[in-house]
Amino acid sequence: MRTTDPTIINFKEKFDLTGKVIVISGACGLIGRAFCEAVAQFGGHVVAADIELAKPAEFAEQLQGRNNIKCLGIEVEVENKNSVLALKERVIAEFGRIDGLVTGHQNKSHLIFEPFENVSEENWDKVVEVNLKGTFLLCQILGSFMAEKGSGSIVNIPSTYSVVAPNQNLYKGTKMGCPAAYSASKGGVDALSQYLSSYWAAKGVRVNMITPHGVWNNHEDAFEKNFSNFSPMQRMSYNHEVAPALIYLLSDAASYVTGNNMLVEGGWTAW
Numbered sequence: 001m002r003t004t005d006p007t008i009i010n011f012k013e014k015f016d017l018t019g020k021v022i023v024i025s026g027a028c029g030l031i032g033r034a035f036c037e038a039v040a041q042f043g044g045h046v047v048a049a050d051i052e053l054a055k056p057a058e059f060a061e062q063l064q065g066r067n068n069i070k071c072l073g074i075e076v077e078v079e080n081k082n083s084v085l086a087l088k089e090r091v092i093a094e095f096g097r098i099d100g101l102v103t104g105h106q107n108k109s110h111l112i113f114e115p116f117e118n119v120s121e122e123n124w125d126k127v128v129e130v131n132l133k134g135t136f137l138l139c140q141i142l143g144s145f146m147a148e149k150g151s152g153s154i155v156n157i158p159s160t161y162s163v164v165a166p167n168q169n170l171y172k173g174t175k176m177g178c179p180a181a182y183s184a185s186k187g188g189v190d191a192l193s194q195y196l197s198s199y200w201a202a203k204g205v206r207v208n209m210i211t212p213h214g215v216w217n218n219h220e221d222a223f224e225k226n227f228s229n230f231s232p233m234q235r236m237s238y239n240h241e242v243a244p245a246l247i248y249l250l251s252d253a254a255s256y257v258t259g260n261n262m263l264v265e266g267g268w269t270a271w
Helices: 030-041 056-067 081-095 121-149 180-199 221-230 239-250
Strands: 021-025 045-050 072-075 100-103 152-156 205-212 261-264
Touching: 021 030, 021 081, 021 121, 030 045, 030 056, 030 239, 045 056, 045 081, 056 072, 072 081, 081 121, 100 121, 100 239, 121 152, 121 180, 121 205, 152 180, 152 239, 180 205, 205 239, 239 261
Parallel strands: 021 045, 021 100, 045 072, 100 152, 152 205, 205 261
Antiparallel strands: none
């Protein structure tokens, strides 16, 4: 609305997602579940997209029951173009529209204990294909549809380690680590998002990012203690603390926000 009078604006309504169809990949993951719950609570129709093992249809049914809003679960392999095309066609057939895309999928766990010197090409390719190629395909296929319609919001999920390097001291005394392929692939997600934010800006599609960090998932005590020592907030985060940023970026409240990387990392990169 073209106005200088804020008194005529309903600011609460700006965060409402009622009627919007939001596709979320990696929907059944730790952060993905919080994303889906938040979108459904704000009135959005959630398309929960994930691999077969995650049982997205079952998850969507539960989400729909809790929030009394139509949701859909679809199995997808994000690195497979035909699978992503099938996802798009199913969503269009069911809802007739796509208003938002959230690329919450990721692959790194199988490399978490593997030092850089020993990383095989096969393992490198697995991470890059899912994290970067998967994001590319989802943005290309679903984002193009939104651009053709003249509106939409894409939220990609890079990593703190696409902003800064991992602090190797964080992993001392633990069984954990961060593979180089993960940092490289997420750095690509950041660069792709910046590119698309400019490329589609005039077509009404906003492209932003959320960078979470240290999301607690029953971590071992040694890691949690190390993390607290390196974090300005002296604790790990929780998945529900990431989700409100998504509501903002998907909603009309962020109508003039694109190319932004919202850091939800407790000040990790501030020092």
